[in-house]
Amino acid sequence: MTMIRDTSSQDAVLSAPPGQRHKRRALLLAGAVVIIGGASAVVAGWRNSEHSVNSSRLRIADVTRGTLIRDAAVTGRVVAAISPTLYSTTVATVTLKAKAGDTVKKGDILAVLESPDLSDALKREQSSVQQLEAEVARQQILAKKQKLLARREADTAEIDRLSAQRTLERYESVAQVGIIAKIDYQKAKDALNSADIRSKHASQAAGLESEDVSLALKTRVNELERQRLVRDNAQRRVDELTVRAPVNGFIGTLSVANRSVVQANTALMTLVDLSQLEVELEVPETYVADIGLGMRAEIETGAIRATGKLSALSPEVVKNQVLARVRFDGEQPAGLRQNQRVAARLLIDEKPNVLMLARGSFVEAEGGRFAYVVRDGVAMRTPIKLGATSVSSVEILDGLKLGDKVVVAGTENFENAARVSLN
DSSP states (O other): OOOOOOSGGGOOOOOOOHHHHHHHHHHHHHHHHHHHHHHHHHHHHHHHOSEEEOGGGSEEEEOEEEEEEEEEEEEEEEEEEEOOEEEOSSSEEEEEOSOTTOEEOTTOEEEEEEOHHHHHHHHHHHHHHHHHHHHHHHHHHHHHHHHHHHHHHHHHHHHHHHHHHHHHHHHHHHHTTTOSOHHHHHHHHHHHHHHHHHHHHHHHHHHHHHHHHHHHHHHHHHHHHHHHHHHHHHHHHHHTTEEEOSSSEEEEEEOSOTTOEEOTTOEEEEEEEEEEEEEEEEEEGGGGGGOOTTOEEEEEETTEEEEEEEEEEOSSOBTTEEEEEEEESSSOOTTOOTTOEEEEEEEEEEEEEEEEEEOOGGGTGGGGOEEEEEETTEEEEEEOEEEEEOSSEEEEEESOOTTOEEEEEOGGGSTTOSEEEEO
């Protein structure tokens, strides 16, 4: 059997050139130095760190540049823009004609108030009006009668004047031929002058009498008109005893029981007009200086999204909150209900081209004066200065630069340490 020889006898050992050997040794030495330096830096960082925290428990965000929208997240509820409360106008007994929850239309009778005093007062005023109407009618007749008498006296005086004038004319026609005595002629002349005076006085007296009776009649007519106003006011108060719906809607609440006796200005019931809804927001007083009428707002409740504007702002602070009303833009969203809770976002201001950082618990911690910047696996406590804030972001004025990585949440376990190792 023939054995096959291997090729070991043909192999030859080759030795590397002297320069290549030195180059390889240099590379190995440089790598070892780098590894030892990195390890030393890590070990030094760990030794200088006061705490060690798992990075998975933290939220880290980058410092970016962009437009910061200042906003405020608030809550509120849906309310009726028109929700009138009906009151009793006097002491009366209430008879309710509707129940809570009933849908009513404008003009429907909701309750009837019984007040004998107002009913009797209306009857007295109506009687007074009728009496004055009769007196005015009688005064009109008297005025006509007195005017006729004055006119008759004036006409009689004028007739006497004309008669005296004709007598004088006859005497003048025969006085030249000496038929009548001169003294008779003078008497006729004096009689004419006297008749002229009486006629003028009678005519003036007739005019004054006419003015006097007209003024007396006008006084009576004014008294009648004044009494009619009093009667109409009494009628209005009696009409108000029938309580009618001022708007279309439904009865929200009843404040009194049926057949109960109420005092004047007692609330009877509240109507709700669901065709016009608004949002009443509870705004913390810290935002009061920044908000104003006309400010835009975004409303969210369930699947409903809508926008609106601030239409009213309460002048008082109650429990550290201020109430604000938001009126919807355009048509009212469908599906809203009275007193439904909503979340809202008030858009206060826009600041373009600013350094921004995601908002987190670091804003509230230590008043937002410090933040932990992550470098080489170590979070270092760095003093910062914040500017405007929003629901999701804050403005960085000093202490950070673009691209810095900052621990925005989870720093409660750092215990204000200067350096914290992350693993």
